[in-house]
Amino acid sequence: MVESSVVSKPLVSIFVIAYNQEKFIGPALESVLNQTYDNIEVVVGDDCSSDGTWDVICEYKARFPGKIVAFRNERNLGITANSNEVLRRCRGKYVAHMGGDDLFLPEKIAKQVAAMEADERIVLCYHDIEVFQSETNETICFKSSGSKSYPPKSGFAHAVVKHVVESGNMLMAAMSVMVRRDAIPEHGYDYRVPYASDWLMWIEVLAGSDANARVVFLPEVLARYRRHENNITNRSNVYRADPYVTLAITEAKYPWLVPAVRKAIVRMRYSRGINYILAGDASIGRLLLLESLRCGWVSPKIFYWLLVSYFPWVRRRNKLMEGK
Numbered sequence: 464m465v466e467s468s469v470v471s472k473p474l475v476s477i478f479v480i481a482y483n484q485e486k487f488i489g490p491a492l493e494s495v496l497n498q499t500y501d502n503i504e505v506v507v508g509d510d511c512s513s514d515g516t517w518d519v520i521c522e523y524k525a526r527f528p529g530k531i532v533a534f535r536n537e538r539n540l541g542i543t544a545n546s547n548e549v550l551r552r553c554r555g556k557y558v559a560h561m562g563g564d565d566l567f568l569p570e571k572i573a574k575q576v577a578a579m580e581a582d583e584r585i586v587l588c589y590h591d592i593e594v595f596q597s598e599t600n601e602t603i604c605f606k607s608s609g610s611k612s613y614p615p616k617s618g619f620a621h622a623v624v625k626h627v628v629e630s631g632n633m634l635m636a637a638m639s640v641m642v643r644r645d646a647i648p649e650h651g652y653d654y655r656v657p658y659a660s661d662w663l664m665w666i667e668v669l670a671g672s673d674a675n676a677r678v679v680f681l682p683e684v685l686a687r688y689r690r691h692e693n694n695i696t697n698r699s700n701v702y703r704a705d706p707y708v709t710l711a712i713t714e715a716k717y718p719w720l721v722p723a724v725r726k727a728i729v730r731m732r733y734s735r736g737i738n739y740i741l742a743g744d745a746s747i748g749r750l751l752l753l754e755s756l757r758c759g760w761v762s763p764k765i766f767y768w769l770l771v772s773y774f775p776w777v778r779r780r781n782k783l784m785e786g787k
Contacts, residue, residue, distance in 0.1 A: 476555030481563030500572040508549040571685035586646040590681035597691040620676040624669035628723035632662035659705040745772040
């Protein structure tokens, strides 16, 4: 017999995508199963892993048949397609997202549900996360409260979405997001963005909501993002086109977000310019930084990096000074 206290709580679907994460999927599932919130279903999609990931998932499914819904794709579909396979199996009022190498802290789901249940206008809730080094367990940074973080935003969805676009997907981490299932677009994740499709998902959830819809940020760390050599974010060449496709779709679908799209493009050129300079290709880096200036983004940092592109010793000298 199911306890009435559990029945009265809304069902939360915990959305887990996994691929070749044999070492990490067990701890990830443990962190979900250790939640203080009872009424959850854990929907796990293994994207035809070539290691022992599926075997580990099956062990947990056998131990927790009432909690874990798991499937394995017959062939590797990629992140976006696998995400849609997971999403269509999610039955909860709310959906919380995680990768197969992430970790939830025990109070995460309970605190997010409490926040969303307190105001039916809230369509999306997110929180701060800790980024840590997998090998050493050392903290690298915090997503929302670090010195270089994009300032978190709460408020009306149509206002917050402008920051979601402008930030270049730096505002919220996917693993921090809980969203109302009925706010997710019917088509799910957009197949035109094969890898980093979460950014467009958050844009569509917020831009597609009504004028009264709201977003809430919880100013505490409720999850941990594992940094390791196989993170998709460490393979930037794999999904370099995705952000530009996301912005093109956003511009076409939501004309009122065009100014935010323009700002995002400038930020992306600036970031790519720095990356090229750091990689030793100063000429391309300078072109991207100058393009940012021409588009109207004037920042002392641009001039600093332009100087570094001509005189790399400037950056080395600054690093030495900071170390004193």
